Amino acid sequence: MHAAILTNFATPKGGAEKVAIESARGLAERGVAVTLIHGVDGPADPLLDHSRIRRIGLGLTDVWERPAWRGAIDGIWNREAARRLEAALAGLPAGPDVVHLHQWTRSLSPAVFAVLARSGLPVAVTLHDYFLACPNGVYYRFDAAEPCALRPLSGSCLAAPCDPQSRAHKAVRVARSLVQRKAIARGFARRPLDLVHVSDGSRARLEPMLGATVFRHHRIDNPVRVERAAPADPARGDAVAFVGRFTREKGADLVAEAAHRAGLPSLFVGDGPLAAELRAVPGAEVVGWRAPAEVEALLRARARAVAAPARWLETGPLTVYEALAAGIPAVASDRAGAGEKIRQGETGFLVAPEAGSLADAFRRLKDDAVVRTLGRAAHARYWAAPMTLAAHADALCDLYAGMTGGPRAPSFQRSAVM
Structure with missing residues (x-):
């Protein structure tokens, strides 16, 4: 098995990167060949120092660090990110059996969905937030300081001044969501995206928003990299x-x-x-x-x-x-x-x-x-029932096996996959 893991950074800038990096390590320790592809170059987390992990940086820039107009354009559709990702996948000595996407908004943009669709590879996406459905990513009304109850991209959603920064930022995020929705609908009509939810609550909210037309839904706990020790006092x-x-x-x-x-x-x-x-x-x-x-x-x-x-x-x-x-x-x-x-x-x-x-x-x-x-x-x-790195890797291997038709892990090793 060869898994390509795709995210923005090779160091933890948030929970999504932390899980991407830790899952790469867990899979490598389980014997899976891993290629971690990250949009922005820079120092790599020491966890990625493993003989079964290949790391490829795409040399992109974090959109938060670009001039506002350039960041807006690249955030909606980063053509250079698409070109470099396509070249990186084509240049691998052995192609991956599956691609697992963890985050894309900071450097990669929705353009990566078009690249992944063209690759013909099975694709999994872990939903650490609500960006696949909600323009601001957290399904939260910053203007009212409360969770949102609107249908994403409905008329009421488009009119709501919910963005944490401004209406102009909301307009950019809406544009990103619209082109993202279109890219996914076009690219994955025949081979569904496999979506990984990290809690029952987020699955219950996101699944009705997204529907089942081009998605298959799964549930896997995030890993917790804590060594067992005597309990604290x-x-x-x-x-x-x-x-x-x-x-x-x-x-x-x-x-x-x-x-x-x-x-x-x-x-x-x-x-x-x-x-x-x-x-x-x-x-x-x-x-x-x-x-x-x-x-x-x-x-x-x-x-x-x-x-x-x-x-x-x-x-x-x-x-x-x-x-x-x-x-x-x-x-x-x-x-x-x-x-x-x-x-x-x-x-x-x-x-x-x-x-x-x-x-x-x-x-x-x-x-x-x-x-x-x-x-x-x-x-x-x-x-x-610990949420260990090994249990997480077993759950991912079961997921990948279902996506590719390969053998599943022994049942006693599985984590929560539903």
């Missing part, structure tokens, strides 16, 4: 932790406000537009981005719980899974896909993404006995 921690990009749709401001109300410090690992606002909240500490090993050590030392109270319909935040794997309770939004892994009152809490409800949950974390019991249950339940 969260009762020794002093703070509620938030890990990731500091934005309102992710609820970073809610964590700071709710922790302050509950009389607990808050710890923020990452960065984002709300960094200065968070630093101004009494009891909040912002430490910036850290390497994965540093994040785990910091959470084990400081976190009474990890909070992810997203306002948007988040598909599956990895930070929640990583916390549970370490034996740290999680407090998540009842809108997020990660909530499917939390047992209410047993391994953490699911709450509405608003400060009052979150503060009530945080107050319960002030009890050492409660926190310690939650943490132990979180560790035990996670490791009873």
